[in-house]
Amino acid sequence: MSTAIEPTGYCFCGCGKKVGYGRLFAQGHDKMAEAAFIAVHHGGSVAQLLQEHGYGPDKSITAAAVEAGAWEKCPRCDYVGATNSIRNHMSRHHREQIAEATQAVRNFTEAFNKPIPRRTTEK
Numbered sequence: 001m002s003t004a005i006e007p008t009g010y011c012f013c014g015c016g017k018k019v020g021y022g023r024l025f026a027q028g029h030d031k032m033a034e035a036a037f038i039a040v041h042h043g044g045s046v047a048q049l050l051q052e053h054g055y056g057p058d059k060s061i062t063a064a065a066v067e068a069g070a071w072e073k074c075p076r077c078d079y080v081g082a083t084n085s086i087r088n089h090m091s092r093h094h095r096e097q098i099a100e101a102t103q104a105v106r107n108f109t110e111a112f113n114k115p116i117p118r119r120t121t122e123k
């Protein structure tokens with residue numbers, strides 16, 4: 001497992017920029033550093049990176065992420081991603097379904113809470 005990284009106050013990509021308290025990277029520099037790393041170590045190819053770590057078409061890296069508990073799987077389709085991505089994905093792709101489900105629950109609750117029509121007691 002990786003050890004926690006202590007922010008030093010300077011961008012971790014090595015550009016020398018000062019960053020805010022508790023931050024590791026200047027805006028966007030984490031992506032830049034990632035791309036540079038892949039360029040240096042894996043010929044700029046994510047496929048090569050995956051293959052070198054034993055992943056590929058036959059061994060899904062995203063499934064491994066879910067298995068490791070680092071990522072989640074959308075409960076409604078095959079989409080996987082970090083918790084935040086899942087939240088965005090759900091609101092973008094399943095909003096209507098969620099609205100429908102919410103409405104169904106509301107209808108049920110309303111039906112359930114409706115006072116039972118009392119039979120007028122005959123005298």
Ligand SMILES: [Zn+2]
Nearest residue numbers: 011013015029
């Ligand atoms: Zn930087």
Ligand SMILES: [Zn+2]
Nearest residue numbers: 074076077079
């Ligand atoms: Zn989904």
